[in-house]
Amino acid sequence: MIGAFAVGAMLAVPAAAETRVTYKSAKAGTSYYQMGVQIAEAMKAGSGGDIIVTVEEGQGSVQNVMEVRARGGDYVFTTPPVLVGLAQGGKAMFEGKGDPAFDEIRALFPIPSxxxxxxxxxxxxxxxxxxxxxxxxxxxxxxxxxxxxxxxxxxxxxxxxxxxxxxxxxxxxxxxxxxxxxxxxxxxxxxxxxxxxxxxxxxxxxxxxxxxxxxxxxxxxxxxxxxxxxxxxxxxxxxxLPVVAYTTTKMEDETAYQLTKTFWESKAAMAESAAWWGGVDAAMMGNITGKLHPGAVRYYQEAGVALTADQM
Missing domain, CATH: 3.40.190.10 (Periplasmic binding protein-like II)
Known part of the structure; x- marks a missing residue:
């Protein structure tokens, strides 16, 4: 599951096809922004250039969740699972700001806590x-x-x-x-x-x-x-406080699958240049309290990673 960089094109589409994704994390200059840059580089290398990730500066985890309302199927963002639960329940900082779009948030993979x-x-x-x-x-x-x-x-x-x-x-x-x-x-x-x-x-x-x-x-x-x-x-x-990369059900299953697969297959190589990736392993999947994207579920099932009924 956690191997070296994948070699060659990984998307089951013609070589000319290109999937573009926006990854929104934290403010520029922070370790979490740097993680986004590393993920973008890993996705490009691991997919043979078929997945192009643009890193976008974020203004905080709450704002990342709020933007789900106006974003499309190319949006990936990071936030603690607890905030997703609050958004879906219309509680705390999301009180009076509920939106059906929050119910469509789905997890892809954990990142450093x-x-x-x-x-x-x-x-x-x-x-x-x-x-x-x-x-x-x-x-x-x-x-x-x-x-x-x-x-x-x-x-x-x-x-x-x-x-x-x-x-x-x-x-x-x-x-x-x-x-x-x-x-x-x-x-x-x-x-x-x-x-x-x-x-x-x-x-x-x-x-x-x-x-x-x-x-x-x-x-x-x-x-x-x-x-x-x-x-x-x-x-x-x-x-x-666990932190997870999320998208929504608007993302195509194949894209979610390839993002998740490429992340895990690239993680060991990322850890060689940034030690914080060494602490991310399959055990951290237990920190994801909500549902996973169907494309991500497909990868974890193939990789033999146990998932809970709530994550499916």
Whole structure:
């Protein structure tokens, strides 16, 4: 299922045919935008040029879902499965904005999850969340990691007991090295570039959460293997928010099939140039809580990947 790049044209159509797809993910400059670029390159190479993906800058996962209402069968977008469920139920940020188009959203394949990192300087002596008390932490502003970090401080009785640094997350590594902060919170794919830099240049401890804490967050458990970051000799157990590539029933089955097949057959090669793809495997299919596109279902059945009744 997860092999090297496919060789030659893969679409069951004449060589002159070309399928064009728009892939909408995140803001330019983010790791998720870069993933989109990598997927586009992999699709072109893996399909022998028959699948051409145009990467479009996104303004956030909610907006990606909202655009389903006006898009056609060439639209692929990324968002957490939980937002698809909220859109289809007309709840939370989708209240009063329901649309029949949301019911036609279908999943293709998982991409790296948004993974929480509580990064503490070695000098801080912190080994668990309780050790954040009295420390100066940089959360950043406006990001999923910042919002989630604030939520955890409240959840675990640390609100008002932690000094929150007034700075942007982009300054986190420099501030940590200079001793201005004891740690920072960040969320993204792993290995996270800012955590790699901090571990290599400053020496850090990335905190683990226990199973009881993870259950309280109501997020998905994720293990970052030992050796991912410099000085990390044990697995890190943390929380994550799954992210999935979606389309709608407007997409032709054959196109969805080829996109899904080419993704998995290209994943190993993508992981050679970007380590975050190494954490994506068939087990992550369990994070997809809604229906898969029929074309994707065809691929998974051929590949022997077990699907749930709700995904069919």
């Amino acid at each position: 948004l993974t929480m990192h509580f990064v503490m300087s070695a000098d801080s002596g912190a080994t668990g969340l309780a050790d954040l008390e009295g420390k100066t932490i940089l959360l950043g502003k406006g990001s999923f990691g910042a919002t989630e970090g604030e939520k955890y401080l409240k959840l675990f009785g640390l609100e008002g007991k932690v000094n929150i640094a007034d700075a942007e997350l982009s300054n986190a590594v420099a501030a940590l090295k200079n001793g201005q902060i004891d740690g920072f919170v960040t969320a993204g794919s792993w290995p996270a570039p800012n955590v790699v830099e901090a571990a290599a240049s400053a020496g850090v401890t990335v905190l683990s959460l226990n199973d009881e804490q993870i259950a309280e967050t109501k997020r998905t458990r994720l293990v970052i293997p030992a050796g991912t970051y410099a000085g990390q000799d044990q697995d890190i157990t943390t929380t994550s």
